[in-house]
Amino acid sequence: MYAFLKKRYIIPVVAGGLLYVGASFRNDFFEIAKQIEIFTTMFKTVNMNYVDETNPGELMDKAIKNMLMELDPYTVYFNEQDVVKFKINNTGEYTGIGAMITRKEGKLIIKEPYKNYPADKAGLKAGDEIVQIGDVNLSDFKDDASQLLKGSKNAKIDIKYLRQGKTNNTTLVLEEVDLKAVPFFSKIDDKTGYIVLSQFNAKASQETKQALEKLKAEGAEKIILDLRGNPGGLLGEAVNICNLFVPSGETIVTTKSHIEKHNNTYRTSRAPVDTEIPLVILVDGRSASASEIVAGALQDLDRAVVVGARSFGKGLVQRPIDLTYGTQVKVTISRYYTPSGRCIQALDYAHKDKDGKAIRTDEKNYNAFKTRKGRTVYDGGGIQPDVELSETKLSAITEALVKNDGIFNYVTRYYYKNPSLGDKIPTITDADYADFKKFLKDQKFAFDTETEQAMKKTLEAAKKEKIDEDIKNEVQQLLTALQKSDETQLNKHQAEIKELILDEIIKRYQYKEGLYQYYTKNNSEIKKATALLNNPAEYNKILLR
Numbered sequence: 001m002y003a004f005l006k007k008r009y010i011i012p013v014v015a016g017g018l019l020y021v022g023a024s025f026r027n028d029f030f031e032i033a034k035q036i037e038i039f040t041t042m043f044k045t046v047n048m049n050y051v052d053e054t055n056p057g058e059l060m061d062k063a064i065k066n067m068l069m070e071l072d073p074y075t076v077y078f079n080e081q082d083v084v085k086f087k088i089n090n091t092g093e094y095t096g097i098g099a100m101i102t103r104k105e106g107k108l109i110i111k112e113p114y115k116n117y118p119a120d121k122a123g124l125k126a127g128d129e130i131v132q133i134g135d136v137n138l139s140d141f142k143d144d145a146s147q148l149l150k151g152s153k154n155a156k157i158d159i160k161y162l163r164q165g166k167t168n169n170t171t172l173v174l175e176e177v178d179l180k181a182v183p184f185f186s187k188i189d190d191k192t193g194y195i196v197l198s199q200f201n202a203k204a205s206q207e208t209k210q211a212l213e214k215l216k217a218e219g220a221e222k223i224i225l226d227l228r229g230n231p232g233g234l235l236g237e238a239v240n241i242c243n244l245f246v247p248s249g250e251t252i253v254t255t256k257s258h259i260e261k262h263n264n265t266y267r268t269s270r271a272p273v274d275t276e277i278p279l280v281i282l283v284d285g286r287s288a289s290a291s292e293i294v295a296g297a298l299q300d301l302d303r304a305v306v307v308g309a310r311s312f313g314k315g316l317v318q319r320p321i322d323l324t325y326g327t328q329v330k331v332t333i334s335r336y337y338t339p340s341g342r343c344i345q346a347l348d349y350a351h352k353d354k355d356g357k358a359i360r361t362d363e364k365n366y367n368a369f370k371t372r373k374g375r376t377v378y379d380g381g382g383i384q385p386d387v388e389l390s391e392t393k394l395s396a397i398t399e400a401l402v403k404n405d406g407i408f409n410y411v412t413r414y415y416y417k418n419p420s421l422g423d424k425i426p427t428i429t430d431a432d433y434a435d436f437k438k439f440l441k442d443q444k445f446a447f448d449t450e451t452e453q454a455m456k457k458t459l460e461a462a463k464k465e466k467i468d469e470d471i472k473n474e475v476q477q478l479l480t481a482l483q484k485s486d487e488t489q490l491n492k493h494q495a496e497i498k499e500l501i502l503d504e505i506i507k508r509y510q511y512k513e514g515l516y517q518y519y520t521k522n523n524s525e526i527k528k529a530t531a532l533l534n535n536p537a538e539y540n541k542i543l544l545r
Helices: 001-049 055-068 081-093 145-149 203-215 233-242 291-301 396-403 404-419 430-442 448-463 469-492 494-523 523-532 535-543
Strands: 077-078 093-096 097-105 107-113 129-133 156-163 168-172 175-178 184-187 192-197 222-226 252-256 264-267 279-283 305-306 316-322 328-336 347-352 358-360 368-370 376-378
Touching: 055 077, 077 081, 097 145, 129 145, 129 291, 184 203, 192 203, 192 523, 203 222, 203 233, 222 523, 233 252, 233 264, 233 291, 233 305, 252 291, 264 430, 279 523, 291 305, 305 523, 376 448, 396 404, 396 469, 404 430, 404 494, 430 469, 430 494, 469 494, 494 523, 523 535
Parallel strands: 192 222, 222 279, 279 305
Antiparallel strands: 077 328, 093 175, 097 107, 107 129, 129 156, 156 168, 184 192, 252 264, 252 328, 316 328, 347 358, 368 376
């Protein structure tokens, strides 16, 4: 009788739950349909009645992209042209000029030509400004100019470019460009192998495995995996790279979402290459996403010692979803969690400050977790290295120099003043550094640190509001004092700035490969990682072995 009564009362409760879910779904569906109808009606009305001729495609493109900006910077819409670029990043293959280019203040600048690819073969150098592509003058072209540099294999593209104030002409012949996930690997000493992993495209684990096996065949008994500056990529490749060092069946990452189908556990499924070889992973503030999965998982499993500076803190997972007419949306579908259970997401995009910026998780609110052997690790702000190195984290003044191309532009001038340097590694003397500071002053270089930007906004507001002249003068004096402090900061952080100047110089003469080769003997982080690997007692102590 009790069982019967129990059934009588349970069934209505379950049914009620189903009704609630159904009603919730219907309400959501109605709200979405309602808003789509409002937007469609508005979009048609504006395009049919606006005083000037509109571009519906451009308007819609901007509307969608601006709408998604309210969520997080990783949920983005790709129009047909964007889809092509997105596929390039994931596959590592495309037909193009083989160079990193950037557009700043309307100028299309070659940032780095890759060795033996079309841009390099055509004689283009870092710092060259492309001013015309074919018949298109870029001063009049407001769209994505890099699209003009794409085409079929062996297609020829005539370009004009400025170099040190002089106009030059050249012809690019397009070819397949293979973007390597592992652009460099080498032995540092008789027993230590070094692998640079720069991105997580579809070839990442395959190239890392090949490098690891070759280094082992050459006698490497210890490995440094360099993830500094690696922005991430494919989650599956992160799992496969971990699998090189841990057995099949290990949980590497779990993803969690309020949508059930996006909750997944990713485990290793292949035979490893080496589960015992001592391993150090280098990270910095630009190591993100898949880089943090690898570093975090191998740290949690006590399989590697992480060295460097705290990583970026991106614990969100995206998935591309195809839309109509060849478009696509990349949506943040879940958060990822390392084996210990931590999510290292640093910014909370659900809560923003008065300026609309996502709030950073306060270190006081980090939660503690335990690695497999009981070491304490924390969530909330990227992967904290087991061994933190002060030199891995750049100062604010140096970040400003990198961001605003102060070092890049100085080295461009240096390169043409020293054409015969070749394979020689110069020494950046105090006289060179004084020349660098003079260059910045002559160019009226704007550091635009966060403090300076805030002061400039205050000064602009003071002028607009026509506040008391004395207050305005005080703000101007503070801004002037801040700018004078830049000189002090340049002197204080001279050593790290000199290193970056030298890095850029080496890259100009010897390409990225030459810079990596230089790192194997001279980079302080690599030296300290090597020293740790050469000290088994210290290495094992960190991992509680």
